[in-house]
Amino acid sequence: MAIDKVKLAEKISSAGKTVTPQRITIFRALELVGEPITAYELRDLTNSRSDESFNISTIYRVLDFWVELGLIHKIESANKFVVCKDEYRDHIHVLQHCTSCQKIEEHREISRLLKMPLSSTFKAHKNQVIEIQGQCGNCQDLITNLKP
Ligand SMILES: [Zn+2]
Ligand SMILES: [Zn+2]
Incomplete structure (x- = not known):
């Protein structure tokens, strides 16, 4: 999915943050992959495609920046990162994680x-991620077909 640059820019300016070429390069690399990868995989990928050479602490710092904005999600259980596939609004992001593929x-x-208040007095922090682990349709079909 192509990123909506207008929304992205709005989001960043409203948070008082600036987008540096470095941040864009790393974001684009992850966006292109389209699936969750580790910070180390992202570093290798970015470095193989750009003239610059990023070290792992830079990659983590840039990932933190995007995670804080809610444009990149961290999958805690797998320690991987993925670009948000929703509309980058401030809400809780629900990720279905297939543990097979x-x-x-x-x-x-x-x-x-989950955008609705959880209770009348509780206000959730922005851009949280809820991960639900399971099996996607493809993997369930595979397993069913393997049975005699
Ligand atoms: Zn999201
Ligand atoms: Zn699967």
Whole structure:
């Protein structure tokens, strides 16, 4: 999915942050992959495609920047990162994580529901990620077909 640059820029300026070429380069590299990868994989990928050479602490710092903005999600259980597939609004992001093929799907409908207050007095922090582990349709089919 192509990134909506307008929304991205709005989001960043409203948070008082600036987008440096470095941040863009690293974001684009992850966006291109389209699936969750580790910071080390992202570093190798970025360095193989750009003239610059990023070290791992730079990669982590830049990832932190995007994670804080909610444009990149960290999958805690796998220690991997993926670009947000929703609309980058401030809500809770629900990720369905297939533990067989490692595919991540962002579940927009549940995410929307969670935009409502959890209780009248509780205000959730922005851009949190809820990870639901399971098996995607493809992997379930594979397993069913393997059975005699
Ligand atoms: Zn998201
Ligand atoms: Zn799967």
